[in-house]
Amino acid sequence: MNETALSLSIIFTWIGLTLVVGILAGIKRKFSLEGYLVSGRALGALLLYTLMAAEIYSAYAFLGVAGWAYSYGMPIMYALAYGSLAYAFGYFYAKYIWKAGKKFGYVTQADYFMHRFNSKALAVFTALIGIVFIIPYVQLQLQGLGYILHVGSLNTLSINLGMAIALIVVLIYVYTSGLRGIAWTNFLQGIFMFIIAWGVVFAIPFLKFGGIGPLFRRLLETKPQMLYLHPPLGMSWYLSTMILSGLGFFIWPHLWPSIFGAKDIKPLKKTYVVLPLYSFFMLPVILAGLTVAAAGLKLSVPDEAILKAVELVYPKWVLGVVGAAGFAAAASTASAIILAAAGLTASNIYRIAKPSASDKELVLVSRLFVVFYALLALSLAIVARGRLVALLLLGYSGITQMFPGAVLGMFWKRINKWNTTAGLIAGLVTIIYLKFFGPGNYLGIHFGLWGLIVNFIVVLIGAAFVKGDRNFEEFKKGLEEL
Amino acid sequence: MRNKKRDFIAIILGSIPWIAYVIVSPFFNKPKPLIAGMPPLMFWDTIWMALTSFCLFLAYIVEFGGR
Numbered sequence: 001m002n003e004t005a006l007s008l009s010i011i012f013t014w015i016g017l018t019l020v021v022g023i024l025a026g027i028k029r030k031f032s033l034e035g036y037l038v039s040g041r042a043l044g045a046l047l048l049y050t051l052m053a054a055e056i057y058s059a060y061a062f063l064g065v066a067g068w069a070y071s072y073g074m075p076i077m078y079a080l081a082y083g084s085l086a087y088a089f090g091y092f093y094a095k096y097i098w099k100a101g102k103k104f105g106y107v108t109q110a111d112y113f114m115h116r117f118n119s120k121a122l123a124v125f126t127a128l129i130g131i132v133f134i135i136p137y138v139q140l141q142l143q144g145l146g147y148i149l150h151v152g153s154l155n156t157l158s159i160n161l162g163m164a165i166a167l168i169v170v171l172i173y174v175y176t177s178g179l180r181g182i183a184w185t186n187f188l189q190g191i192f193m194f195i196i197a198w199g200v201v202f203a204i205p206f207l208k209f210g211g212i213g214p215l216f217r218r219l220l221e222t223k224p225q226m227l228y229l230h231p232p233l234g235m236s237w238y239l240s241t242m243i244l245s246g247l248g249f250f251i252w253p254h255l256w257p258s259i260f261g262a263k264d265i266k267p268l269k270k271t272y273v274v275l276p277l278y279s280f281f282m283l284p285v286i287l288a289g290l291t292v293a294a295a296g297l298k299l300s301v302p303d304e305a306i307l308k309a310v311e312l313v314y315p316k317w318v319l320g321v322v323g324a325a326g327f328a329a330a331a332s333t334a335s336a337i338i339l340a341a342a343g344l345t346a347s348n349i350y351r352i353a354k355p356s357a358s359d360k361e362l363v364l365v366s367r368l369f370v371v372f373y374a375l376l377a378l379s380l381a382i383v384a385r386g387r388l389v390a391l392l393l394l395g396y397s398g399i400t401q402m403f404p405g406a407v408l409g410m411f412w413k414r415i416n417k418w419n420t421t422a423g424l425i426a427g428l429v430t431i432i433y434l435k436f437f438g439p440g441n442y443l444g445i446h447f448g449l450w451g452l453i454v455n456f457i458v459v460l461i462g463a464a465f466v467k468g469d470r471n472f473e474e475f476k477k478g479l480e481e482l
Numbered sequence: 483m484r485n486k487k488r489d490f491i492a493i494i495l496g497s498i499p500w501i502a503y504v505i506v507s508p509f510f511n512k513p514k515p516l517i518a519g520m521p522p523l524m525f526w527d528t529i530w531m532a533l534t535s536f537c538l539f540l541a542y543i544v545e546f547g548g549r
Contacts, residue, residue, distance in 0.1 A: 074511075080527040081503040084534035088499040091538050092492075213519030220513060227513035227521045235508055242503060266546065273542050276499075276535040283528060 003316040010320030022185040023176045058333030059144025062326045064388025067303035069289030073226025075233035078242045083279040085246030091272040101260035109253040110348035117417040127348035130253035133398030138377035140391040141334035151307035152323035173335040189328035196325035202284035207313040218294045236444035244449045248400030254340030342369040397448025401427035404459040416469035419462025427455030492541040499534040
């Protein structure tokens with residue numbers, strides 16, 4: 001067997017194995033939309049933990065982080081920081097999402113917006129924001145999957161062909177299993193990724209330079225500018241991206257169904273106590289990216305850095321093993337987020353447009369939109385390929401605009417549909433202006449955070465002029481009864 | 483009343499990581515000296531992943547008494 005075939009067969013054997021597990025887990029599922037999307041609110045701590053871990057650690061963490069470290073060095077520290085910030089915030093916040101979901105039977109995030117603000121229009125609007133800004137997140141997974149198959153096949157498969165194959169695998173994941181199936185496949189994948197990161201990737205700087213110290217001493221001599229923050233990705237970029245992402249993490253619509261899926265508050269909180277430790281997994285990935293930079297390699301596709309690092313020190317078949325772990329990470333996240341976008345479409349756009357729709361019809365709509373969104377992301381990945389970190393931050397820029405409604409709305413009676421909507425529009429206009437027509441990261445601060453600042457100002461001014469929102473009293477009473 | 487106090491302590495514990503990253507970490511922005519082989523910023527951000535987990539663990543103990 002030649003090296004290409006060996007490497008590819010390792011990747012596809014693993015994919016096949018995870019598919020079988022997903023299908024077995026999915027067989028017993030009943031066909032209600034709630035079962036399909038939130039697993040009947042019965043996930044325990046262990047499943048919940050791996051579901052979230054594998055969902056969080058995607059092509060972004062595996063490839064994008066290494067690529068950013070390879071290109072720029074220290075700015076990638078924002079990625080280590082924001083995970084911790086997000087979990088420290090979510091430890092307190094997720095409880096309210098879960099409680100509201102349990103009390104009022106939410107299946108999606110937009111259900112919350114519809115009920116809390118008593119506004120179908122706001123539900124549709126937030127569902128659309130969620131869908132639009134999940135697309136770059138899906139796109140980055142597909143790009144990552146394409147890179148894995150490209151390098152994993154030793155350049156036999158083109159990136160575009162790799163992405164097309166990956167799309168089919170992702171669709172099989174979604175169609176055969178739903179959330180519970182994805183949870184079970186993630187269980188395997190989470191463990192596998194962890195082993196690969198520490199067993200294989202962590203050794204790379206040691207094999208190449210003899211340790212972490214020698215790696216950085218080499219960089220100090222050859223590329224000292226990579227070891228501290230300076231413009232354009234300076235201190236203001238580092239802080240603004242970590243705040244944007246730290247606040248925005250729990251606003252991702254695809255995280256809400258897995259929070260609703262929890263059995264109780266305690267397993268949820270336990271999950272967030274442990275998850276910052278899982279972020280250590282990014283450390284070997286960053287070191288691998290820096291190793292490629294220190295070795296002086298020039299990459300035409302910087303986000304392939306981690307794969308090139310593996311190629312640098314290991315025999316070729318190891319690419320298959322690392323590729324399989326990366327493929328698993330990206331495919332599981334892709335399937336979970338596409339499922340979430342399709343769920344939003346079915347239950348918060350289609351159902352509002354056609355209230356008489358049956359459950360079966362909604363599942364069908366959700367499944368059709370899975371294909372549509374996957375193809376949309378694939379087209380974008382082909383015509384407008386971007387850096388993986390930049391794509392994720394673009395997603396955050398839009399998603400975080402829902403922060404005032406999603407977070408302040410849970411606690412503050414003065415938040416109503418009018419000031420929430422006004423803030424959303426102001427924030428979105430700001431980011432679109434800065435990104436496409438203006439200076440981008442003005443003063444080095446990421447455009448997404450500028451959007452959030454404008455958004456907050458508008459919401460607070462709006463809140464000053466209103467009395468309490470009547471819906472809030474009912475909402476709060478409902479939560480207290482639980 | 484007792485519950486309120488517990489919630490307050492838990493929230494203080496949970497905001498420590500935010501202070502460590504957003505306010506303190508900028509002071510570590512320099513290429514040298516290498517600490518444990520790493521640049522200062524990387525070292526600080528790395529150990530705080532473990533310390534964040536520890537802070538949240540303490541918050542959990544405060545809230546639920548370790549059960």
